[in-house]
Amino acid sequence: MNIDKKIADDLVANDISFVTTVPCKQLAGVIEEVEARDEIFHIPSNKEDEGMGLCAGAWMGGKRPAIIMQNTAIGVTINTLATLIQYYRMPLPMLISYRGELREPVACQVEMAVHTKALLAQMNIPTYHFHKQSDVEELDMILKYTFMCNKPVAILTDANFWGGYGDQ
Amino acid sequence: MIRSEILKDIAPILRDQLVVCNIGIPSQELHAIDDQPTNFYMLGTMGLASSIGLGLALAQPKTVIAIDGDGSVLTNMGSLPTIANNVADNYILMIIDNGSYGSTGDQPTYAGKKTSLAKVAEACGCENVIECRDVDTGEVLQKAIDSGKMHVLVVKCDSGNAKMPVITMDPVVIRDRFMKAVSA
Numbered sequence: 001m002n003i004d005k006k007i008a009d010d011l012v013a014n015d016i017s018f019v020t021t022v023p024c025k026q027l028a029g030v031i032e033e034v035e036a037r038d039e040i041f042h043i044p045s046n047k048e049d050e051g052m053g054l055c056a057g058a059w060m061g062g063k064r065p066a067i068i069m070q071n072t073a074i075g076v077t078i079n080t081l082a083t084l085i086q087y088y089r090m091p092l093p094m095l096i097s098y099r100g101e102l103r104e105p106v107a108c109q110v111e112m113a114v115h116t117k118a119l120l121a122q123m124n125i126p127t128y129h130f131h132k133q134s135d136v137e138e139l140d141m142i143l144k145y146t147f148m149c150n151k152p153v154a155i156l157t158d159a160n161f162w163g164g165y166g167d168q
Numbered sequence: 169m170i171r172s173e174i175l176k177d178i179a180p181i182l183r184d185q186l187v188v189c190n191i192g193i194p195s196q197e198l199h200a201i202d203d204q205p206t207n208f209y210m211l212g213t214m215g216l217a218s219s220i221g222l223g224l225a226l227a228q229p230k231t232v233i234a235i236d237g238d239g240s241v242l243t244n245m246g247s248l249p250t251i252a253n254n255v256a257d258n259y260i261l262m263i264i265d266n267g268s269y270g271s272t273g274d275q276p277t278y279a280g281k282k283t284s285l286a287k288v289a290e291a292c293g294c295e296n297v298i299e300c301r302d303v304d305t306g307e308v309l310q311k312a313i314d315s316g317k318m319h320v321l322v323v324k325c326d327s328g329n330a331k332m333p334v335i336t337m338d339p340v341v342i343r344d345r346f347m348k349a350v351s352a
């Protein structure tokens with residue numbers, strides 16, 4: 001299974017047509033796939049809170065948005081999640097590269113990894129953790145759930161899910 | 169002129185457009201001067217008016233005016249390259265540049281010192297960047313709307329705030345009312 005294609009297929013099948021991204025090495029394939037899809041307007045953002053602002057605007061304009069980012073961005077976006085996405089009750093699927101988990105080669109990434117789930121739990125953000133490739137099968141349901149309840153929803157995707165970092 | 173005088177001046181122009189209004193006193197002033205379902209008031213999240221406005225403009229065809237401030241643009245300066253590189257011709261970013269953080273006690277911003285936000289916007293690749301005087305705001309804004317081209321307007325004005333009540337409308341009501349106006 002090509003998980004990059006599967007993720008993009010699920011986005012398109014759920015009518016998600018506005019996707020903003022801040023890159024991560026693990027996300028390179030899915031970002032490329034999103035960029036290639038005619039059904040999706042891909043708009044890279046410079047910082048994740050900016051990206052959430054774009055998504056909020058797009059949703060109010062009638063498009064279903066999504067953000068693709070690293071888990072370090074949870075540290076950047078707490079205020080935006082609380083005072084924009086949650087306060088105005090907006091749906092936002094967050095496909096998150098979960099750096100600093102098993103198979104992580106960069107020690108500093110662990111420093112935010114240990115806070116990631118605690119911060120998401122503190123924010124009452126529904127959180128799913130993809131550890132095996134087959135976990136991606138839940139993505140379609142998670143996206144439907146997100147737009148049913150109008151909440152930000154986190155999908156943490158770790159190195160094991162993506163197949164490791166190769167020879168990094 | 170201070171910001172509230174400008175908003176009073178341009179209220180008849182704003183009334184017919186989708187407006188995303190910056191956090192704090194700017195939203196309170198606009199709400200008190202001319203509350204409209206086509207106004208989206210930011211109650212938090214300093215800095216994101218320009219991003220919300222761009223997302224909204226890219227998602228649908230109606231004209232969108234984001235009313236931002238110099239302090240808020242400085243806090244989310246990464247927004248300007250994104251705006252420049254994703255042109256939405258139904259989008260006008262209007263920066264009310266009074267050189268101060270109005271909502272927090274009028275502390276000076278760097279935009280009131282050496283930093284030119286118009287030049288920053290141009291350096292980021294934005295086209296149709298116009299710096300104007302407060303008294304010319306209405307005329308410049310109307311021309312920008314009529315042109316059908318994306319614009320960044322930097323309105324230089326005096327520092328100061330009008331005494332207006334806090335917005336007590338529920339955020340979900342603001343958002344729902346706005347979305348109905350967007351799709352109407």
